[in-house]
Amino acid sequence: MDPIIKLCNVSKEFKVLNRHQGILGSVKDLFSRDYSIVNAVNNVNVEIMPGEVVGYLGPNGAGKSTTIKMMTGVLKPTSGEVLINGVDPFKSREKLAENIGVVFGQRTQLWWALPLIESFKVLKEMYFIDDDTYNTNLKLFNELVGVEKLYSKLVRQMSLGQRTLCDILAAFLHDPKVVFLDEPTIGLDVSMKAQIRELILTLNEKKNTTVILTTHDMGDVDALCKRIVIIDKGTQIYDDSIENLQGFFGKYRTLKLMISGEDYSDEEAMKKCAHDIEGIVKAEFPQAVSLTSAVDEHWIDLTINEEEAQLMKIMSFLNEKVKITDVKIQEISTENVIKGIYERRG
Amino acid sequence: MAVKKKSRLKRFFSLTKTGIIRALNFRGAFFIGLAGQIVFIIAIFFLWRAIYAASPTEVVNGMTFKDTLIYLVLANAIFNMTNVYIVYNICDDIQSGKIVLDLLKPVHYFLIRFGESCGMMMVQFIFSFIPSFIIIYFLSGQVINIGINLVFFFIGLVMASVINFCFNLCFACFCFYTESCWGIDTLKNCIVTLLSGAVIPIAFFPDWLKTIVSFLPFPAIFNAPLQMLLGDNTSFSTYGYYLLLQVFWMIIMLAVSLLLWNKSVKALTINGG
Numbered sequence: 001m002d003p004i005i006k007l008c009n010v011s012k013e014f015k016v017l018n019r020h021q022g023i024l025g026s027v028k029d030l031f032s033r034d035y036s037i038v039n040a041v042n043n044v045n046v047e048i049m050p051g052e053v054v055g056y057l058g059p060n061g062a063g064k065s066t067t068i069k070m071m072t073g074v075l076k077p078t079s080g081e082v083l084i085n086g087v088d089p090f091k092s093r094e095k096l097a098e099n100i101g102v103v104f105g106q107r108t109q110l111w112w113a114l115p116l117i118e119s120f121k122v123l124k125e126m127y128f129i130d131d132d133t134y135n136t137n138l139k140l141f142n143e144l145v146g147v148e149k150l151y152s153k154l155v156r157q158m159s160l161g162q163r164t165l166c167d168i169l170a171a172f173l174h175d176p177k178v179v180f181l182d183e184p185t186i187g188l189d190v191s192m193k194a195q196i197r198e199l200i201l202t203l204n205e206k207k208n209t210t211v212i213l214t215t216h217d218m219g220d221v222d223a224l225c226k227r228i229v230i231i232d233k234g235t236q237i238y239d240d241s242i243e244n245l246q247g248f249f250g251k252y253r254t255l256k257l258m259i260s261g262e263d264y265s266d267e268e269a270m271k272k273c274a275h276d277i278e279g280i281v282k283a284e285f286p287q288a289v290s291l292t293s294a295v296d297e298h299w300i301d302l303t304i305n306e307e308e309a310q311l312m313k314i315m316s317f318l319n320e321k322v323k324i325t326d327v328k329i330q331e332i333s334t335e336n337v338i339k340g341i342y343e344r345r346g
Numbered sequence: 347m348a349v350k351k352k353s354r355l356k357r358f359f360s361l362t363k364t365g366i367i368r369a370l371n372f373r374g375a376f377f378i379g380l381a382g383q384i385v386f387i388i389a390i391f392f393l394w395r396a397i398y399a400a401s402p403t404e405v406v407n408g409m410t411f412k413d414t415l416i417y418l419v420l421a422n423a424i425f426n427m428t429n430v431y432i433v434y435n436i437c438d439d440i441q442s443g444k445i446v447l448d449l450l451k452p453v454h455y456f457l458i459r460f461g462e463s464c465g466m467m468m469v470q471f472i473f474s475f476i477p478s479f480i481i482i483y484f485l486s487g488q489v490i491n492i493g494i495n496l497v498f499f500f501i502g503l504v505m506a507s508v509i510n511f512c513f514n515l516c517f518a519c520f521c522f523y524t525e526s527c528w529g530i531d532t533l534k535n536c537i538v539t540l541l542s543g544a545v546i547p548i549a550f551f552p553d554w555l556k557t558i559v560s561f562l563p564f565p566a567i568f569n570a571p572l573q574m575l576l577g578d579n580t581s582f583s584t585y586g587y588y589l590l591l592q593v594f595w596m597i598i599m600l601a602v603s604l605l606l607w608n609k610s611v612k613a614l615t616i617n618g619g
């Protein structure tokens with residue numbers, strides 16, 4: 001099977017005007033030729049198969065949106081080759097548009113002044129959706145989220161959650177081969193997030209749609225993606241399954257300790273205690289360089305990379321040194337791993 | 347092939363529908379606009395009555411008071427009909443970045459916005475132009491011909507809408523480079539109302555300005571349909587002349603606006619938004 005999305009050595013440079021400060025500086029900027037080149041995306045290579053859900057992650061300003069824009073054809077790559085469904089998106093944007101769907105979390109593609117069902121009808125004509133497909137899809141949407149209730153509601157009167165839900169449905173309405181979701185759950189409450197994740201997952205399964213998802217919410221990633229690609233400062237730093245992510249960046253686990261004789265209400269004392277413990281552990285296990293300590297309410301957390309030192313050994317060592325009243329062991333979350341990656345590179 | 351053609355037309359009508367609903371949504375603006383029209387007619391009436399009263403002859407620059415009044419009211423009605431915030435809306439799309447979503451539709455942006463504008467103009471035609479026409483028709487003592495000239499006028503009005511849209515699109519292109527929607531829209535409105543003869547009839551312009559204006563598309567938007575409606579000699583060669591003039595400007599403006607637009611979009615897509 002051929003990949004539906006193929007990025008080959010894709011780079012994007014922007015010419016940015018170096019702006020000056022103050023009024024005089026602003027006037028100067030009007031005539032300035034003082035540009036610098038910014039590498040927004042650097043040599044990215046990705047291949048995505050039909051039906052995959054891929055999380056595209058990275059800190060703010062990493063180049064995620066730029067890559068998405070190149071994949072959809074609204075930005076022309078400076079160098080490299082992009083192929084979506086076998087066509088160059090920049091050269092044949094309008095042709096490709098029939099095969100892709102897009103949701104940008106903070107904007108809507110629906111018509112503000114129109115009731116939802118009218119927006120859907122316009123999209124039906126725009127994408128030349130035949131009656132059968134249109135009716136089947138509406139029926140499916142209705143089974144999934146009960147969208148019928150919203151048909152006569154004006155888009156501008158919808159809550160953010162309702163609107164996002166409808167935007168996602170609109171993106172899937174013409175049975176696209178690829179759907180790009182740019183931060184679809186931004187600003188939504190917990191239950192709405194869950195509903196939207198469920199919807200995306202079901203639509204992906206039912207229609208075998210390829211989904212590219214960018215997000216800052218690791219809950220989205222855990223719920224939806226089997227594979228993630230991480231980009232930072234324009235460079236791709238990870239492309240593998242989510243299970244391997246933890247192994248790839250070290251086997252981190254968190255040891256949570258409750259120490260007797262500590263005043264839990266005094267945060268300063270707790271921090272000092274955590275620091276002391278980190279000190280004695282590091283003295284005993286000098287190979288555990290990436291060990292960190294933190295305070296979490298009544299608990300003292302030690303995050304340990306098990307490739308450096310075994311958690312069990314550290315625990316039995318500490319048991320001799322300090323009086324431990326209670327213990328918990330926590331697998332590190334995707335969120336913390338990603339956070340670690342961003343910080344390490346920052 | 348026939349099937350595809352049909353659905354393309356249907357697609358266009360669905361876009362028009364968005365414009366109609368959008369325009370109808372602003373009920374308040376609607377009635378205020380209508381009231382504004384009436385105030386304008388009253389102001390124009392007294393202003394030009396004073397001008398004609400001060401003049402020693404009844405005919406100034408080949409136009410009687412009635413001619414001037416009819417011309418100005420209808421020119422302004424056309425201006426209001428075609429002024430559906432095209433520049434403002436497009437600039438807003440560009441600035442907010444919403445344009446990206448429209449660029450990702452399988453329909454050219456030109457058609458999306460043109461379809462929508464057509465819908466809005468239809469609403470304006472019915473609720474703004476027709477009332478103005480009826481008021482001025484009776485106010486002027488029913489001197490406007492009612493006959494075949496109405497048909498030609500309507501054809502002229504449709505072409506005027508296309509030319510006007512293209513002209514607006516050209517202006518909207520500036521928005522890719524500057525950062526003010528409101529300023530550009532206001533500037534455009536000033537230029538259009540003055541040079542199109544919607545405030546002062548072109549017959550009153552000094553000769554040098556008349557010459558300049560004759561090289562601009564405005565006479566094709568305002569003067570041409572109005573001459574077809576109000577002209578005394580109903581010869582078909584006159585209609586032919588104005589229609590050809592409009593077709594000429596329509597082709598020029600379509601070419602220029604599409605060229606300029608595609609170039610601006612390219613600048614956006616190469617250097618980012």
